[in-house]
């Protein structure tokens with residue numbers, strides 16, 4: 095099982111959204127992490143054959159996916175960012191409809207629906223209308239429809255947007271249980287969505303993969319740079335303040351800095367939250383200012 099991005103580039107007029115990206119996916123769960131505008135959706139749309147690359151190729155089992163999109167779409171399941179549901183359909187009717195659209199054999203439809211309802215823990219909701227479901231339930235139906243053809247490649251674009259923490263937790267459990275024998279690619283700007291569930295993480299910034307690897311591997315980029323201290327005595331512009339917490343009667347700052355931020359500062363173990371701030375602090379600040 096191999097999906098390969100080969101020097102992939104996408105330009106919108108003069109705006110380069112994805113630039114010369116090369117990467118190979120094998121079976122497993124991949125988290126693509128990036129701030130808004132990093133190019134996640136553009137990349138997912140190309141891998142879903144919705145957008146053609148400006149340059150470069152996407153190869154599935156060594157064949158260009160755009161040479162035979164019908165064949166490729168047969169192994170693909172997608173949950174796009176703004177997925178449209180039919181409000182008056184019941185969950186089951188909606189899944190039946192999607193099964194037909196995706197060319198699932200008539201004799202297999204019943205079994206496929208049972209399988210995806212079970213995988214997404216929606217058996218009890220099968221007869222309910224889509225319009226009566228919560229956001230989290232709807233996202234589960236979104237995953238269920240993406241799974242209906244038992245895809246080898248599952249692409250989920252920002253699947254947890256709008257979900258509350260409990261629903262996001264449930265989503266991660268579902269992901270962990272369905273992700274073993276296929277390539278699952280999930281994009282998000284929410285660190286917790288992918289921190290522990292993804293086998294590999296890709297950090298995407300301004301259309302390029304800055305970093306990729308297992309959690310521990312990518313965290314090594316800021317090993318020795320994350321500190322906890324009560325005071326910051328060096329130039330504050332040279333540090334990234336991750337957070338401040340009240341601990342044992344004192345305020346404790348967590349900062350990222352190349353050099354020790356004060357004499358009493360202690361080095362602590364980096365987390366993915368720290369790494370995200372390290373790479374995307376400017377974007378996070380800009381969003382806060384707006």
Ligand SMILES: Nc1ncnc2c1ncn2[C@@H]1O[C@H](COP(=O)(O)OP(=O)(O)OP(=O)(O)O)[C@@H](O)[C@H]1O
Nearest residue numbers: 106109110111128129130131132133134135136137
């Ligand atoms: N149809 C389009 N026409 C022109 N520019 C576009 C178009 N779609 C995206 N872009 C630009 O391409 C860049 C990458 O956008 P993209 O939507 O892929 O990022 P993203 O990481 O998915 O962000 P978000 O989470 O906000 O969707 C951005 O600068 C965006 O403004």
